[in-house]
Amino acid sequence: MPLIRNSYGKGRVRIMRVKRDNARHEVRELSVQAMLTGDFDAAYTEGDNSKVIATDSIKNIVNIVARDHVGAENEDFVGLLASHFLDRYAHVDGVEITAAETRWRRIEVDGAGHDHSFVLDGNGKPFVKLEATRQDRRLVSGITGFTFLKTTESGWENYWFDEATTLKPTPDRLFATAMDASWLWSGTPASYAGANATVIDEALKVFATTYSPGVQNTLYLIGEAVLAAVPEIAEITIACPNKHYLPIDLSPFGRGFDGQVFTPTDEPHGQIECTIARG
Known part of the structure; x- marks a missing residue:
């Protein structure tokens, strides 16, 4: 054999x-x-x-x-x-x-x-x-489980609807994720630690300052920002599972949902991944 x-x-x-x-x-x-x-x-x-x-x-x-x-x-x-x-x-x-x-x-x-x-x-x-x-050598840096959230400026609308669809669209939802990301080096930066910190800074800046119509678009914008900020990176792969926070229905107790009380859950979760490279 x-x-x-x-x-x-x-x-x-x-x-x-x-x-x-x-x-x-x-x-x-x-x-x-x-x-x-x-x-x-x-x-x-x-x-x-x-x-x-x-x-x-x-x-x-x-x-x-x-x-x-x-x-x-x-x-x-x-x-x-x-x-x-x-x-x-x-x-x-x-x-x-x-x-x-x-x-x-x-x-x-x-x-x-x-x-x-x-x-x-x-x-x-x-x-x-x-x-x-x-x-030759292929060097990748990355991070796993980097967790962040924002409480507004995120929505999910205009997606495919059919008989299997039960999720309600919303222009305003809580967005939380535990990001896994890896980036392939094509050159040597002045400092790996400094360049890696820039990757995280750019990801958080995009996340915090742009409206998210969906995780997919946010990942793409993060990738674009990272490649613009760190020229020594050839491509970046990002995976962001949704950490869902579900609104709690308090209507039986005479209280409407006001975007303040949620149930945290991460199973099952949406898994969104993409790779962005230089053209």
Whole structure:
């Protein structure tokens, strides 16, 4: 029987990098998965492990590269890690590295961020993913579960009606979502952290300042704004599930709906996705 494809590696390698070369420390906590492809067929078909790099060794390499580059931005770190595998092991053809960040923000003391004390930032989980071979590299940054809402300036009208339609149109509804987004780099920005922050800033600006006739249009406008603001991004993919807030009928109690009381629910939810690229 032919072995069609294979890969292996180490997942959930958790590392906290602390840059402490001056009084103001920086922290970056990651959960890393490193997957290798190459000349490993014999391990599967013959039980010959002579070319297999132990997954424990892969974990150790992640830790070593983290120690050698404590201050590297996440996008740079995964590149350095991929280079380590490709440069050290001639029989490794490709590396896929995904690193998801647990974000920490500085504790505010008297209006200023503290030098070395942090609190967990719970909104959204940044990640980077690098697919690297000896010929090329594909680097994607993104965020999962970034949650935001607005209480007006959103509607849903003029959609297809037939015998299955029960949803009532409205020009004014609450719009909430937990956004997953990823963006493909075609160039290297002056700062990945700064460029990534610009992506979020542009998304929130569009969301907050434009009327939304539907999630679809809002996603497209966000994509347009991001590509205009960050020239090093080739394309962006955005997925926004509706986090529904359903009006509560209080008419049995002599109270009309005034847009103030809702029941939160996220199952089932609308799932809207799109990719916007440069022309």
